[in-house]
Amino acid sequence: MTHVSVTVNGAMREADVEPRTLLVYFLRETLGLTGTNAGCDTSSCGSCTVLLDGESVKSCTMLAAQADGRELTTIEGMAEGDQLHPLQESFRRNHGLQCGYCTPGMIMAAASYLKENPSPSEGDVRLALEGNLCRCTGYQNIVKSILDAAGSMAGAEA
Amino acid sequence: MATTETFIGQPVLRKEDPELLTGHASYIDNWTMPGMLWMALARPPYVHATIDGIDTTEAASMPGVVGVYTATDFDLAPLPFVWPITEEIKVPVHYPLASDKVRFNGDAVAVVLAETREQALDAAEAVAVTATELPAVIDIEEAAKDEVIVHDDLGTNVVVHWSHGGGGDQSVFDSAPVIVQERYVQPRLIPNAIETRGCLAYGVPPVDEWTLVTATQIPHIAKVTLAGTTGIDEHKLRVIAPDVGGGFGSKLNVYAEEALALALARRLRRPVKWIEGRRENYVATTHGRGVLHDCTLAGTEDGTILGMKFVELADMGAYYQLLTPGIPELGGWVYMGPYDPKAYWFEFKGVVTNTTPTDAYRGAGRPEATYVIERLVDSFARRIGKDPADIRRMNLHPPHEDAQTSIMGLNVDSANYEPLLDKALGLVEYDKLRAEQRDRRERGDRTQLGIGLSTYIEMCGLAPSNILGALRYAAGGWDGATIECLPSGHVIVKTGTSPHGQSHETAWAQIVADGLGVSPDEITVLHGDTHSTPLGMDTYGSRSVAVGGVALHFAVEKIKAKARTIAAHELEVAEDDLEWADGAFRVKGAPDTAKTIPELAVSAWHAHALPAEVEPHLNATAVYDPPNFTWPAGAHVCVVEVDTETGATEIVRYVAVDDCGTIINPMIVEGQVHGGVAQGVAEALYEEAMYDESGNLTTSTMTQYLIPSATEIPAMTTDHSQETPSTTNPLGVKGIGEAGTIAAPPAVVNAVIDAVSHLGVTAIEKPASPERVWRAIQEAKGDGRAGASPGSEGGTS
Numbered sequence: 008m009t010h011v012s013v014t015v016n017g018a019m020r021e022a023d024v025e026p027r028t029l030l031v032y033f034l035r036e037t038l039g040l041t042g043t044n045a046g047c048d049t050s051s052c053g054s055c056t057v058l059l060d061g062e063s064v065k066s067c068t069m070l071a072a073q074a075d076g077r078e079l080t081t082i083e084g085m086a087e088g089d090q091l092h093p094l095q096e097s098f099r100r101n102h103g104l105q106c107g108y109c110t111p112g113m114i115m116a117a118a119s120y121l122k123e124n125p126s127p128s129e130g131d132v133r134l135a136l137e138g139n140l141c142r143c144t145g146y147q148n149i150v151k152s153i154l155d156a157a158g159s160m161a162g163a164e165a
Numbered sequence: 166m167a168t169t170e171t172f173i174g175q176p177v178l179r180k181e182d183p184e185l186l187t188g189h190a191s192y193i194d195n196w197t198m199p200g201m202l203w204m205a206l207a208r209p210p211y212v213h214a215t216i217d218g219i220d221t222t223e224a225a226s227m228p229g230v231v232g233v234y235t236a237t238d239f240d241l242a243p244l245p246f247v248w249p250i251t252e253e254i255k256v257p258v259h260y261p262l263a264s265d266k267v268r269f270n271g272d273a274v275a276v277v278l279a280e281t282r283e284q285a286l287d288a289a290e291a292v293a294v295t296a297t298e299l300p301a302v303i304d305i306e307e308a309a310k311d312e313v314i315v316h317d318d319l320g321t322n323v324v325v326h327w328s329h330g331g332g333g334d335q336s337v338f339d340s341a342p343v344i345v346q347e348r349y350v351q352p353r354l355i356p357n358a359i360e361t362r363g364c365l366a367y368g369v370p371p372v373d374e375w376t377l378v379t380a381t382q383i384p385h386i387a388k389v390t391l392a393g394t395t396g397i398d399e400h401k402l403r404v405i406a407p408d409v410g411g412g413f414g415s416k417l418n419v420y421a422e423e424a425l426a427l428a429l430a431r432r433l434r435r436p437v438k439w440i441e442g443r444r445e446n447y448v449a450t451t452h453g454r455g456v457l458h459d460c461t462l463a464g465t466e467d468g469t470i471l472g473m474k475f476v477e478l479a480d481m482g483a484y485y486q487l488l489t490p491g492i493p494e495l496g497g498w499v500y501m502g503p504y505d506p507k508a509y510w511f512e513f514k515g516v517v518t519n520t521t522p523t524d525a526y527r528g529a530g531r532p533e534a535t536y537v538i539e540r541l542v543d544s545f546a547r548r549i550g551k552d553p554a555d556i557r558r559m560n561l562h563p564p565h566e567d568a569q570t571s572i573m574g575l576n577v578d579s580a581n582y583e584p585l586l587d588k589a590l591g592l593v594e595y596d597k598l599r600a601e602q603r604d605r606r607e608r609g610d611r612t613q614l615g616i617g618l619s620t621y622i623e624m625c626g627l628a629p630s631n632i633l634g635a636l637r638y639a640a641g642g643w644d645g646a647t648i649e650c651l652p653s654g655h656v657i658v659k660t661g662t663s664p665h666g667q668s669h670e671t672a673w674a675q676i677v678a679d680g681l682g683v684s685p686d687e688i689t690v691l692h693g694d695t696h697s698t699p700l701g702m703d704t705y706g707s708r709s710v711a712v713g714g715v716a717l718h719f720a721v722e723k724i725k726a727k728a729r730t731i732a733a734h735e736l737e738v739a740e741d742d743l744e745w746a747d748g749a750f751r752v753k754g755a756p757d758t759a760k761t762i763p764e765l766a767v768s769a770w771h772a773h774a775l776p777a778e779v780e781p782h783l784n785a786t787a788v789y790d791p792p793n794f795t796w797p798a799g800a801h802v803c804v805v806e807v808d809t810e811t812g813a814t815e816i817v818r819y820v821a822v823d824d825c826g827t828i829i830n831p832m833i834v835e836g837q838v839h840g841g842v843a844q845g846v847a848e849a850l851y852e853e854a855m856y857d858e859s860g861n862l863t864t865s866t867m868t869q870y871l872i873p874s875a876t877e878i879p880a881m882t883t884d885h886s887q888e889t890p891s892t893t894n895p896l897g898v899k900g901i902g903e904a905g906t907i908a909a910p911p912a913v914v915n916a917v918i919d920a921v922s923h924l925g926v927t928a929i930e931k932p933a934s935p936e937r938v939w940r941a942i943q944e945a946k947g948d949g950r951a952g953a954s955p956g957s958e959g960g961t962s
Binding site for chain 2: 025027032035036040041042043044045046047048049051052054081082083085086091095098099100102104105106107108109110111114129132133134136137138139140141142143144145146147148149150
């Protein structure tokens with residue numbers, strides 16, 4: 008067994024796990040944070056995207072052990088109490104989700120990207136989402152949601 | 166509380182979203198129970214083989230393994246198949262586990278239970294199967310030759326032949342001035358719901374009651390059929406569809422794993438959970454399409470379509486799943502498209518192969534039909550040198566407000582097609598694009614412009630039960646709705662539909678809100694649980710609003726009839742003196758004297774002073790069997806740029822104009838169109854399930870099967886301003902879930918062909934990959950380079 012100690016959504020969490028445990032299953036099954044979904048096993052769909060030290064990673068492509076000592080944010084950590092994160096608000100406002108399965112990954116990928124580029128163009132957002140697949144929305148309202156969130160986040164900071 | 170606001174037609178934000186956005190959804194893999202075991206299946210690496218032995222010894226001895234089971238350990242009936250479409254149909258027997266032969270990549274021969282997910286998967290790998298490999302047959306035309314037989318007991322691979330029987334004068338197919346004959350191939354597609362399948366079976370052993378929580382579109386149908394397969398009494402079986410991460414037809418089924426999980430939970434008296442891996446999903450969950458059509462269009466030199474005839478060969482896969490041969494039959498009713506041919510013919514043969522079973526995939530038969538119709542109409546236009554928009558306009562069926570019997574024999578509820586085409590052409594600026602196309606062609610530009618059209622109809626609202634009966638389908642097509650008005654003012658709606666992204670909680674609340682004069686915020690919609698919402702036929706075939714939504718309307722009417730009686734009693738007026746206005750029963754001429762539904766719900770609940778004949782509690786159930794199908798229609802235009810040097814296609818504009826009848830929530834309708842078009846674009850340009858010569862699926866993960874991302878799917882312009890009400894139901898609704906997937910593939914492929922048609926290209930098959938486009942250009946040039954590959958120095962010129 009391997010000891011893994013991480014900060015998840017601001018709280019220190021630790022556990023002994025099999026060395027082969029993937030980060031996505033460590034989050035879901037060991038820590039009970041089931042908001043992060045697994046979709047493809049090949050790092051293709053991006054449903055499992057979380058933030059590792061603030062940057063998006065696909066948690067099915069990492070071992071839990073590799074996250075030892077680092078800071079993680081999952082979809083459960085995005086809202087502050089009842090106050091949804093601007094991305095969560097904008098996905099709702101713009102019908103950016105249907106079945107919702109890809110949504111946590113989309114939001115985490117977008118959160119990471121908007122930190123890098125706070126005022127992206129539509130083309131920028133589409134390119135940034137290349138690693139996240141959605142089968143319901145045709146991406147149109149996801150892209151719209153992210154552009155809308157970028158606007159409201161910029162407004163909030165101004 | 167009561168409200169005078171109206172909600173139908175408004176873009177009400179979704180009730181579903183808060184849980185989904187914050188990571189609190191109830192997808193099946195989020196379920197866990199004390200004492201739960203994990204199930205994994207052993208699927209040996211064969212395509213077609215006789216099983217000589219299955220050795221489970223090593224697997225059984227591995228850490229955490231509780232048991233390893235093969236077919237002989239179970240007493241299960243075959244998996245359900247509910248649509249024996251002809252009397253003569255040959256039905257392959259399909260048990261949950263294979264015991265004599267492996268017939269496709271996904272066939273399982275053993276099932277493992279272990280304490281953890283990983284232990285179960287490891288042990289499944291260790292099940293040793295000895296088998297004698299047989300030649301496999303993958304191609305449908307090869308399979309139809311019967312040189313390799315998939316099911317020995319059937320004696321042939323051609324298991325079903327269904328003919329529509331035709332309509333009109335069939336002689337036009339020989340004698341018309343213009344005869345266009347083409348063959349179109351449509352490859353297999355993998356549905357790819359982002360959530361794979363999965364289930365959890367658990368029970369209350371002392372009373373032999375069992376629950377299956379499963380990622381399904383059809384909990385109600387699953388309950389009835391799984392009772393048959395497992396032998397659990399139907400009244401002791403409960404099926405729950407939790408939040409489901411997409412379906413697209415792939416979860417419109419009843420699968421081996423669901424039966425096995427139930428059987429094992431019952432046997433071990435412990436909860437049993439199974440979650441499908443993605444590679445497993447690609448071989449063990451149904452595929453779509455996999456058809457080829459020989460098509461004939463009879464027409465005149467001036468462009469009139471006289472007749473359309475289609476003879477199809479359809480790949481069933483190695484077995485039937487729930488509906489398999491019914492899918493091409495379903496398409497068999499729309500081969501006239503939105504046109505008005507005087508002669509009609511459709512027939513198909515279903516062929517079994519050593520591949521994953523096919524079944525419904527978004528559109529189910531109608532995309533296959535629409536693709537070949539729209540390709541054929543474009544070929545006709547090219548043949549006689551006319552603009553494809555003009556040919557469509559002159560052949561569109563005339564409008565009608567009432568239902569009319571079509572050439573294929575069913576009643577089309579209402580129609581008004583030409584304004585849809587005009588709107589689409591206007592939005593895309595068709596004439597301007599044609600001018601630009603001419604300029605580019607004259608200049609000989611490397612990047613050429615193509616414009617593709619698709620005018621379509623679809624048959625939704627599945628389905629009138631009497632027609633389903635005539636078509637030999639085992640079940641009905643009705644749906645149920647129960648409404649309960651609680652004394653708190655809250656309203657509970659129980660629907661028989663089972664959404665998995667379609668926003669029923671929101672749209673159904675809008676329908677009931679307008680009906681009862683309450684806010685959608687005060688309405689909770691329950692669905693997908695055979696205990697709490699027992700009356701239903703589930704979600705598929707764009708049926709939910711047109712059947713389940715309409716059932717709500719009738720339940721509302723029943724509630725209101727009862728509420729009116731109570732209101733009249735309390736207000737001491739005759740019922741006829743009351744009118745429903747602004748969300749309340751009001752005394753005619755004295756509108757401030759009124760009773761709202763929440764007020765009447767309190768009266769009905771305490772029942773202190775009800776009229777003598779009125780039962781306490783304000784609740785009602787309606788079961789609605791639609792008298793007809795519904796027939797949405799639309800016109801889509803795709804504009805592409807094709808690089809004639811590389812064959813690469815880019816969609817530069819996409820316009821979707823759809824008429825789905827009355828719209829409940831335009832935001833949801835638009836979202837359905839976006840997603841449908843994206844899946845259609847994927848089908849047209851990227852996706853294809855491919856097999857090697859031995860029959861192994863080579864596109865076996867998402868890294869090989871090209872699901873487009875946001876960079877490949879274009880921005881779309883949608884319009885749904887035309888709402889031609891359905892005459893089938895009082896809401897006027899038709900359905901929109903599949904329209905995009907039906908319309909888009911031919912619009913895109915027609916555009917690609919159009920871009921290079923001046924080079925002599927007349928045909929490119931799906932998916933129109935750069936390689937296919939490049940080869941088509943080289944072949945049209947006839948310069949002997951057809952055998953070379955793009956970018957190579959090859960060629961003999």
